[in-house]
Amino acid sequence: MSIKKEITIYDIAKALNYSPSTISRALNDNRSISKKTVKAVKAAAEEMGYRPNSIAASLRNNKSNTIGIMISRINRPFIASLISGVEERARKAGYNVIISQSNDKYENEINNAKALYDSRISGLVVSLAMETTDFSHFQQFVDLGIPIVFVDRVPEDFISYRVVIDNYSSGYRATKHLIEQGCKRIAHFAGAQHRNVYSDRLKGYREALREFGLPIEDELIIEFKTLSFEEGTKATKKLLKMKNPPDGIFSSNDTAAVSAIIYAKKHGINVPQDLAIIGFNDDPLASIVDPGLSSVTHPAVKMGNLSAQRILDHSKDNYDENISEVTILTTKLVIRESSSRTGIEETNI
Amino acid sequence: MSIKKEITIYDIAKALNYSPSTISRALNDNRSISKKTVKAVKAAAEEMGYRPNSIAASLRNNKSNTIGIMISRINRPFIASLISGVEERARKAGYNVIISQSNDKYENEINNAKALYDSRISGLVVSLAMETTDFSHFQQFVDLGIPIVFVDRVPEDFISYRVVIDNYSSGYRATKHLIEQGCKRIAHFAGAQHRNVYSDRLKGYREALREFGLPIEDELIIEFKTLSFEEGTKATKKLLKMKNPPDGIFSSNDTAAVSAIIYAKKHGINVPQDLAIIGFNDDPLASIVDPGLSSVTHPAVKMGNLSAQRILDHSKDNYDENISEVTILTTKLVIRESSSRTGIEETNI
C-alpha cells in the first residue's frame, strides 16, 4: 500500500454530484444549503476521510490563524510556562502556535521575525532578547495591522500591546521585606539595565532603601550579564569578602539567588540570620533548595493566556495604532526560610 | 497612516515590466533567468519591501516546511529541552515548528493530531500522552507519507522513527549503583507500566537485583500515576513505616526522588547512609537539592535535534513504510551525595 491521495472538497463534490461551492458551504454550515444536503455532505466527508486543508483556507482568507512566539529560550521555567499559557488559549480558539528562540541574540530575533512574517502569522507574542535595543524589525507587523503583544521583557517606547508584571512594586516590596527582617545593608543582583524588568526592579529596590532611610551604595548593586549560577557565585564571593559585607540580597532571579544560598552555606554563613536572601520568579528550585528561597511569583501561564487573548480579540477594523494597551499583573511575595528571621509566613503585600 | 498592502511578485512584475513567472524564478535563483534580471528583481524586491508569502508557496508546493510537535506539557525541563532541540535544528533548515500540548490526555492528543494534520505539517515529533494506548490517530500521517518521530515515550508496535534512551540499561545501572553502595533492600518508584520508559526502567531494576542475588519484593515496587512530589512523599512515608524499610530508592523521575530526600531529612533519616536515593532525568533541581540528587542524564536537546533531523532527511520517494528506524541514545549516571556512601564520584558505566 503506497501513499494515499488526499481527499479534497472536489472529491466529495464528484462523489455526491454537487459543485465544490456547495461542499464548502455545507461543511461550513452555510444556511443557504439545505439541511439534507449538509447532512449528506458531512456524512460523505467523514466517510471518505476528508480533512480540510488549512493552508488553502489561509491563503484564500488571508488569515493564518496562527500565533507566533518569539522568546529567548524555551528551556527556562518562566518562558516554558508562558508558552504553555499561549498555546493553551490559542488552541482552544483553533489557532496554531509557532515558536522561535533567539537565544538572546539580536540577529536571531531579526531572522525569526522574518520567518514569522513570511508565515503570515495572525499575531505575535514577544519577550525580547537580552541584546535587543532596536525594534525596527517589528515595524513590518505593525504596518500590516498584525498585533504584537510584548510580554515581560518589553520595549519602552514601541506602540503595542504589553503584558507585564509590576516590576517596580515587586522590587520595592521584596526589598522592604528584607528591611522588615532587620537587614541594614542589602545588596542587589541586577540584570541588564536596558531591559525594563531589571531596571524597574532596581528602581523599586532604591525606593525602598530611600524610604526607610538606608544608604544606597553602588558597590552593593551588581549588574549581571545573564544572572547565571556562576555569575551569582562570583558576585556572592565578592560581596562576602567585603570588610563590611551585606546582610541581605535581593536577586533579580532565582538562579543567582540560589547560588548565593549555596555559596553562603558552604562558607559557614547562616541564611537567613547572617544573610537574608530573596529571589525572583519562584522557579521550582526555590522550594527545593535548603533553606527554601523566598521569591516573587510570576503568573506566567496567565500572562500567556492574556497575551493570546489580546491577539484573538484584536480587530483590524476598529484598531487605533496610536494606542498602547498595557496589562499589568501583580506579583506575590512567597516567603520561605531564606529570608525569614522571625518564622515562616506567606504575605501578599 | 493606515494598514499597508502586502507586496507580491505581481507588484514587482508590474514595476519592472516582467511577468510574475520571471520574478518568481529570479527570486529563486533559477538559472534560466539572466544575471542582470535577477539582480534587478532582487533589488526591486528589497526596495519595495517584498517578503514571500510562504502560505502560497506551501499550497502550491504541497509542502509546508513545518514540523509539528505533540507533547504532554511544555513546562517540564525535559520536554522544554526537547522542543528547544527540535526548534533549533528545524529553524536552521528554514522550517517552522508548531507545538501542541496534550496535558497527558488522550482526547487532547487526538484533537491536536487533527489540527496538525489540517496544517499539513511536513513531519511530526511525538512524545505520547500518559493516557494513550491506542495509536490509530497517527495512521493518517502514515497514509500520506508524513514521517512521525516518536521520542522518549514511544509506542511499542507502531512502524515509525523512534528516538529513545536505553531505559532498560539505565534502570539496570542505576540499581546496580545502589547495590554497589551497599544497599540490600532497594525500592523502586515506577511509572505507568504501559509506557515503555517506565516499564523498561523497572525491567532493568529487576535484572540488577536478580543478577546480584537480591530478592525482588513487590511491596518495594510502587507504581505511580504521575510521579509527582505529593505522590512521592506519600510513597516514601509508606516505605519508611514498614517494619523492614528499604535502604535505597531508585525513582523513575527526579521530582519524586527529591520528595523522598526531603521527607527523609525531615524525619531524621540520613541520606545516603540510611537511605540512598537515585532519580532520573537530571532536572535542574537535582543539583540544587541538599544532599545533591544522583540521577540519570537525558540528552534532551540532542534528542530534539535528532528528531528534527530525521524529518528533514525523510524522503517520500525511497521510503519503506515497513521499517522502523530506532535511534537509541545512551545515558550517564550523575552521582551526587544522595547515593554516595563512599564519596562523590561521577561514573559513566
Next chain:
DNA sequence: ATATACAACGAAATCGATTGCATGAAATTA
C-alpha cells in the same frame, strides 16, 4: 394567473507562488 420572494445550488474568480510548455531572438554549428 401573474408577479414576487426565496430556497438551493453552480460557475468562475480569487488568494500568491510555482512550473511545464511555448515563443521569439540571439548565438552557434553545419
Next chain:
DNA sequence: TAATTTCATGCAATCGATTTCGTTGTATAT
C-alpha cells in the same frame, strides 16, 4: 546561408478552499 541550439522570458494551469454573482425551480402573495 540554413538549421539548430541556447537563452531569456511569457502564458496559463495549478494547489484547495472560499465567495461573489448568478441561475434555476418552487412557493407565496395579490
